[in-house]
Structures are given as structure tokens and as C-alpha cells.
Amino acid sequence: MRVRTDCRACRGKNLAEVFSLGEQPYANAYVRPEDLHQPEPVAPLELMQCDDCGMVQLKHVVSPDNLFRDYCFQTSSSSRMMSHFADLMAEAVDKYVPFDGIVVEIGSNDGSALASIQRPDIVRLGIDPAENLAATARTIGVPTISDFFTSSVASSVARELGKADLIVAANVLGHIDDLDDLFMGIKILLKPRGAMVIEVPELSRLVNGTEFDTIYHEHLSYFDQKPLSLLAARHGFQVVDFSRHETHGGSMRLTISHGNVKPCMASKLHDWHGFRQRCNLSRSRLMDFLTKQRLAGQTVWGYGAPAKATVRLNFCNVGTDLMPAIVDCTPQKQGRHVPGTHQAILTPAELLAQQPDVAVVLAWNHYTEIVVKEWEFVASGGRFCLPMTY
Ligand code: TMP
Numbered sequence: 001m002r003v004r005t006d007c008r009a010c011r012g013k014n015l016a017e018v019f020s021l022g023e024q025p026y027a028n029a030y031v032r033p034e035d036l037h038q039p040e041p042v043a044p045l046e047l048m049q050c051d052d053c054g055m056v057q058l059k060h061v062v063s064p065d066n067l068f069r070d071y072c073f074q075t076s077s078s079s080r081m082m083s084h085f086a087d088l089m090a091e092a093v094d095k096y097v098p099f100d101g102i103v104v105e106i107g108s109n110d111g112s113a114l115a116s117i118q119r120p121d122i123v124r125l126g127i128d129p130a131e132n133l134a135a136t137a138r139t140i141g142v143p144t145i146s147d148f149f150t151s152s153v154a155s156s157v158a159r160e161l162g163k164a165d166l167i168v169a170a171n172v173l174g175h176i177d178d179l180d181d182l183f184m185g186i187k188i189l190l191k192p193r194g195a196m197v198i199e200v201p202e203l204s205r206l207v208n209g210t211e212f213d214t215i216y217h218e219h220l221s222y223f224d225q226k227p228l229s230l231l232a233a234r235h236g237f238q239v240v241d242f243s244r245h246e247t248h249g250g251s252m253r254l255t256i257s258h259g260n261v262k263p264c265m266a267s268k269l270h271d272w273h274g275f276r277q278r279c280n281l282s283r284s285r286l287m288d289f290l291t292k293q294r295l296a297g298q299t300v301w302g303y304g305a306p307a308k309a310t311v312r313l314n315f316c317n318v319g320t321d322l323m324p325a326i327v328d329c330t331p332q333k334q335g336r337h338v339p340g341t342h343q344a345i346l347t348p349a350e351l352l353a354q355q356p357d358v359a360v361v362l363a364w365n366h367y368t369e370i371v372v373k374e375w376e377f378v379a380s381g382g383r384f385c386l387p388m389t390y
């Protein structure tokens, strides 16, 4: 673990702390039953804001090898995310990829976005450090390099496969410490008239929506439009398209190409004091709710064990007495326990078999999909609620 003292977007040194969740376990380090009594690694989660460009980033950088080599998140676990990324690919391929073109995806996960490309003339390549996911991608016919994307990986891809017409990086920039090296790689790998589509959660939505549970060690950077555009401009890229989407609690999509049009926009000013107050209120309201349910003899489970569940349960200090179990459809998570607070992660079948009274949808970004899928739980008298409204 190291402390980052300069801004990842503008390289300025004027960073000030704006928010802290204290020491937290690694959100995706699901604990095996035999390890429940072992100490778990923890690291601080502190947000620093750059006074010069408005970029927000974690102060402490945990070595990526500890976080990404055996990754449990699978795009294909959500049909809504699958169709979101398939739409992204279809639109970008249509606009930017000529006949026989090349598409490279950085952070290609289980390959489902690349697999959605319908045109057989297109050469596809995924790059993702998670060996387990790269193996899954290969089984569905998506060639995948299991490595971190760096300028040297970019050089070898450009040499062996050719330069890309389209590079896609969805929900991955926030995970990368050395963004200068990433953009140097893009400079090498992207054709002169090629385009890169970047999608990241938008910081303003995190702050305004009190989405503190999306702050965890994998998420090193929290972007607004300005710092991200400045970062791209510093490497000779211009923004040619911008749109907003509802995924991951509110995301923005920027398309960039080689070029020198400089961004001119004001920094967003965030109300961090209000954010801190809302986080604390959210914590006390969740505890009140769970305590009242227990006193009334009601059983409450969680639904969905994404990283954001770990963060919320740990920040709110929800033990197994208040919430004994969580349901999640990801096979790699089932049978393990939530880091820090140790809820057992069970299969959706267990929800129907044991029929708790309430299920708090900790994967709140998938609320509608989950409620529709689990209609039998509701039909049998179960109740779903969100962790911020009950
Ligand atoms: P995400 O918030 O990072 O997209 O992760 C979603 C988590 O929720 C992931 O662990 C899978 C789980 N999940 C279910 O268990 N059932 C579902 O129907 C959906 C959509 C997600």
C-alpha cells in the first residue's frame, strides 16, 4: 500500500481530505469459512480532492495484485448490465469500426460485451487481469489477454494484432493508478482516426445520492467531466461525445479521439459537509430499522453481495445478529462470507427455502431486476426494501 500525493488527472499537489470511511476491509475479499477466524487485511478509505482541477481520489493505493487477480464480479450476472454493454458496443461499432476493424476492450471481464458484437468481420480482443474471468471469456470465443493494460501491453498488441479502431473501457479507469501510462498505451494502440469509449460512475451522482458504498479500495478515482477531460487532453485526446446513463448509480460516457480541442468547463463544487451528514444519517437509520425488526422477531437478510454491500455493512456496523445472511447469484461468492461483518453468502434458492421476512437489496442498482426475478419470495409474503428507504 502506498500514499498518492499528486493528482492523477492534472499532477498537481494541492490535495485536501474531504471524506473518510476509516479503516475498511477489501470489499471484494470474500472470506472462506475456514478463514473466518483469521485477521483480514484492512486499509483506510480516505477521499482527497484536488484544489486545482476538482479530481477526487483515494489517498491510499492498495497493490492491484491483492484486488484483481481473482475477481468475483461478473458482468453476465446482471441481464440489465449485459444489455447496457451490448448497446454500448453496438452503437460504438456502428459509428467507429470499418469492415475488418479491430475492437479492444480494457477490463473486458467475462467477455460478454465483446461477445455481443454481431459482425463476424471484426477482430476482438479482451484484456483483463482476472485469470478466472479471462478463462470464462475464452470459453465463449473471446480472445483475452489476462494482464493489466499498460503501455507495454499496448505496444505488443499493436505489433502483433495491429492498431485498434475502437477501444472500450467501461468501469475500469477508476481502478487504475497510473492513468498516464494507460493513456500512453491508448496513444500507441488507437488508430489515427479511431475512438475510445470510456464509461465511469459520475462523482456528482455519488455525492448527491449519498452513494458512499461505492467508495472502496478498487475505486481509486472518482471522476467528474472536467478532470477526466483534462486528463485526456494532457495526453493529446479530445472529447467528441458525452452522455449520461443510469448504470452504477449514475455514470457518464465519454468518447475521445486523437486531437487538441481543449476542454473549457468549470469545476463542480461538492457539498462534502452535507454528504458526511447524510452518510451518518443513513447509517443510524439502517441500524434503527434492523434493531426494530429484530425486536419484533422479524428476520432480515441482504440481497446482493457486491463490493458496495461490504462497504455499507462495515460502515454501518451491521453484524450477523442483525443480518445473518445475504443472497447472491454469483457462484464464486456463494459459500463465502462478507469481509469484516461475516454474513454468510447463500444462493437465491435459499431465500425461497428459508423465506426470511425482509430482504434488503444491498445491490440497489439492480433493485428492479431483482424484485422482478424474485416474485415468488414476494408472493410468499416476503418484502424487499432498499438500504436507504424501508
Ligand atoms: P454490482 O452492483 O457491482 O453490479 O454487483 C451486483 C451484485 O448483485 C453481484 O454480486 C451479483 C448480484 N446480483 C444477484 O445476486 N442477483 C441479481 O439478480 C442481480 C442483478 C445481481
Ligand code: ZN
Pocket (backbone or CB within 6 Å): 007, 008, 009, 010, 011, 012, 050, 051, 052, 053, 054, 055
Ligand atoms: Zn488535479
